Amino acid sequence: MGITINNISKSYKKVKALENISFTVKPGELFGLIGPDGAGKTTLFRVLTTLLIANEGTASVAGFDVIRDYKSIRKNVGYMPGKFSLYQDLTVEENLDFFATIFGTTIEENYDLIKDIYIQIAPFKNRRAGKLSGGMKQKLALCCALIHKPKVLFLDEPTTGVDPVSRKEFWEMLKRLQQKEITILVSTPYMDEAALCDRIALIESGKILEIDTPQAIVKQYPKQIYNVGANNMYQLINSLKEYKHNHSVYPFGEFVHYTDARSDFNPTELETFLKSKNLTNISIEKTAATIEDTFMELAK
The missing domain is CATH 3.40.50.300 (P-loop containing nucleotide triphosphate hydrolases)
Known part of the structure; x- marks a missing residue:
């Protein structure tokens, strides 16, 4: 029962x-x-x-x-x-x-x-x-x-x-x-x-x-998530939060899970912005959503 x-x-x-x-x-x-x-x-x-x-x-x-x-x-x-x-x-x-x-x-x-x-x-x-x-x-x-x-x-x-x-x-x-x-x-x-x-x-x-x-x-996760990495995690998180087009920014292991507010997101544009913040070793790659990502989105 x-x-x-x-x-x-x-x-x-x-x-x-x-x-x-x-x-x-x-x-x-x-x-x-x-x-x-x-x-x-x-x-x-x-x-x-x-x-x-x-x-x-x-x-x-x-x-x-x-x-x-x-x-x-x-x-x-x-x-x-x-x-x-x-x-x-x-x-x-x-x-x-x-x-x-x-x-x-x-x-x-x-x-x-x-x-x-x-x-x-x-x-x-x-x-x-x-x-x-x-x-x-x-x-x-x-x-x-x-x-x-x-x-x-x-x-x-x-x-x-x-x-x-x-x-x-x-x-x-x-x-x-x-x-x-x-x-x-x-x-x-x-x-x-x-x-x-x-x-x-x-x-x-x-x-x-x-x-x-x-x-x-x-x-049901509504957006494409990107793994974003750089040489300084703390500075990377703060810089992504400053980026005017960000929808969500969460640390996830050695990367930051990032979603963009726009449907026509351009990774090159974001990379240029991060370089202007003196970040190096920048990587931006697509990744699949997890239950944790969905939870964070629903809890917003």
Whole structure:
């Protein structure tokens, strides 16, 4: 079963954390909630996992209403919060046993679900959770969230602060879990992870900017993007912002992603302008839009 959200709004005093949020997550879908820190991702997760009550709107998870059926939701979902929240003084095995007992099950009963993840942390089963590396903590937290075989899995920024190799391994694990018919809602500030989801919702300042497949969102980018490089990145960014025809200027790795306000953009004209600013080693080349580019454009 999936997730249905209808006009959810949540405020903290004068701050609107969520404003009229509506979307659905299909059963068995890997859905990404993509946005920067403070966008409202964690607040929405807490509403959906019955830890917060929205000011307005309705929502259901796995067919259960988040207000009326909160006890049923807690039995049928797994939740991995952004901050490591397991018992750090307990060992890996003790944490797993504890969470299995809470849900009236055992590690053995649902071992097939966590096997691929558990075998990676099994060598450390007698180590205290607080002494694990970031990647191992992440795997243990995921095991604990899955130990009762949930219908829906909520993962709030699960790869923040984790090394690139562990991030890659984690997403491979999510793909395997999806094959076991678990609906997964994952939030992340990393735009490159968005491409790994079936569909994504871009969120900024508590509002949904766009919902679609990653490929469809990238295709809707309205302009040609250029990779612009030069000998001095700081000076290059400032010079491009001074250029009267600029539409957008964003640093992107070793280049600056630049779009022009005109339809008949002339790279030679821009190069001449940059040379007048005493920049050297200038390069201007076409490049494809990314989800990050689309997000920045929609958020303008």
